Amino acid sequence: MSFFERLKKEASAEWRAYTEHPFTDGLADGSLPEAAFRHYLVQDYLFLIEFARAYALAVYKSPGLADMREAATGLSAILDVEMNLHVELCAGWGLSPDDLERAAPAVEVLAYTRYVLDAGMRGDLLALKVALAPCVIGYAEIATRLAARPNASATTNPYRVWIAEYAGAPYQAVAANARAHLDSLAERYVTPARHAELIAIFKEAARLEADFWEMGWRAGPA
């Protein structure tokens, strides 16, 4: 079993609560209230700014050049690709990138991003990549599941662009690379004594992902 599979198995309750959250079903069939999606997306823009810092920290924490390049690719995927999706979708509501940057961050954004940055600052690159894994690999898994649903790509589904972005080949390749890199780091740096520490980090990050969906979900009409 790969290191990533092992993490997922050990954290199966947290992983399911995150990847099968009702918010994701609402995206798949288009039933998610717009207010919920909008709140999520604005907060996610702020989240991505902080996540870019975590990838920059991964560059700094990299023992070798190959690790550094992998982290730099992740940084660029956020700043040059993923945030464009947010800017385009938010422009549809009349929100500019400046408006997004000026929004007040929700506690869920602060909790998650501070947790990941702290795990990376006190730990090594492997600990940081374990904290980043639910985010990067989880979204690929979620989008693949959603894209297979009957209404996911229907023109009547307002969330089809979001699903297509994360289910599409370019993003799936980013996630596959992240997964392969995590497994290779684990081969180099995991010792039996570290398992508990790494599983705890993975569980916590998955739990904070579920809280992030929950934040969006609560912003929809009751």
Ligand SMILES: Cc1ncc(C[n+]2csc(CCO)c2C)c(N)n1
């Ligand atoms: C709460 C939250 N979790 C995960 C992602 C997805 N994501 C964040 S960084 C990154 C790597 C490359 O862009 C990916 C896929 C998100 N947007 N928001």
